[in-house]
Amino acid sequence: MSPPSLDRIGVDVGRALKLENAIEWAARHGVTIIDVQLDSADDAFPRIDAVRARGLRDACARYGIQLGLHTSSAVNVAEYTPLLSEAVDAYLRAYVDASVLLGAGWIVVHAGFHFSSDVTGRMQAGLERLNRLGDYAEVKGALLLLENLNKEPPDAEMHYLAHTLDEWRWYYERIASPAVALCFTANHAHLVPEGVEGFVNALPVERVREVRLADCFRNGVEQHLQPGEGDFDFPDLFRRMEEKGFAGHYMAAFGALDDMLRGRKRLARPAENNGR
Numbered sequence: 001m002s003p004p005s006l007d008r009i010g011v012d013v014g015r016a017l018k019l020e021n022a023i024e025w026a027a028r029h030g031v032t033i034i035d036v037q038l039d040s041a042d043d044a045f046p047r048i049d050a051v052r053a054r055g056l057r058d059a060c061a062r063y064g065i066q067l068g069l070h071t072s073s074a075v076n077v078a079e080y081t082p083l084l085s086e087a088v089d090a091y092l093r094a095y096v097d098a099s100v101l102l103g104a105g106w107i108v109v110h111a112g113f114h115f116s117s118d119v120t121g122r123m124q125a126g127l128e129r130l131n132r133l134g135d136y137a138e139v140k141g142a143l144l145l146l147e148n149l150n151k152e153p154p155d156a157e158m159h160y161l162a163h164t165l166d167e168w169r170w171y172y173e174r175i176a177s178p179a180v181a182l183c184f185t186a187n188h189a190h191l192v193p194e195g196v197e198g199f200v201n202a203l204p205v206e207r208v209r210e211v212r213l214a215d216c217f218r219n220g221v222e223q224h225l226q227p228g229e230g231d232f233d234f235p236d237l238f239r240r241m242e243e244k245g246f247a248g249h250y251m252a253a254f255g256a257l258d259d260m261l262r263g264r265k266r267l268a269r270p271a272e273n274n275g276r
Contacts, residue, residue, distance in 0.1 A: 134179050
């Protein structure tokens, strides 16, 4: 099984460039898929009005760019404290509204985090919120992608939810909305005992729309290394996903922008980048 073609591997721009510059940068470098975050400076979603959004949509159409949004994992989707809970709902709904305004194809969302003593309550709060958000996204015509997050050290005070296969599956099996699909961060799977093999074997691949890529070390700590700096087996991941019929896109998420440009070429089919 060959690696994916270069045009199926995008770049997570995040907050590295202003939106207009991110689209131009992607077009200049032949990148057709990008993820961005709308949480700060000029790109904070309250600062994007209809006029600016129209210009951004036109630029994406002109250059053939598929735009995706990525919410902040620092916002606790599992929040249940009064006032803060309502603020999380408002934040996530605003991302859905921004997605519609910008013509974005997807929004990566998370399950939140807990502090060890309140796992059950946090998980239930997060599930209820994601179901509410899924209903809202369905009405608005937006698509949510629930990501599996990374493990934290055992003695950390905070731990992300949906970082194991069982936790992630607990959520997505209880969310029926067609507006909620999955974002599989493969390097996060590499950090836990199930590994990539366990995750891929269990995944409903038809629900996976994005696969995020970075190198790291087996059962190690959270790192976003360039391909070749860790021990992640990218050919094995591609083989497993493609054989199961994955038809979505991959997303480079490591290092600086230039690192991701180089890395995606190394990961793509050799025939499409002259073996470099």
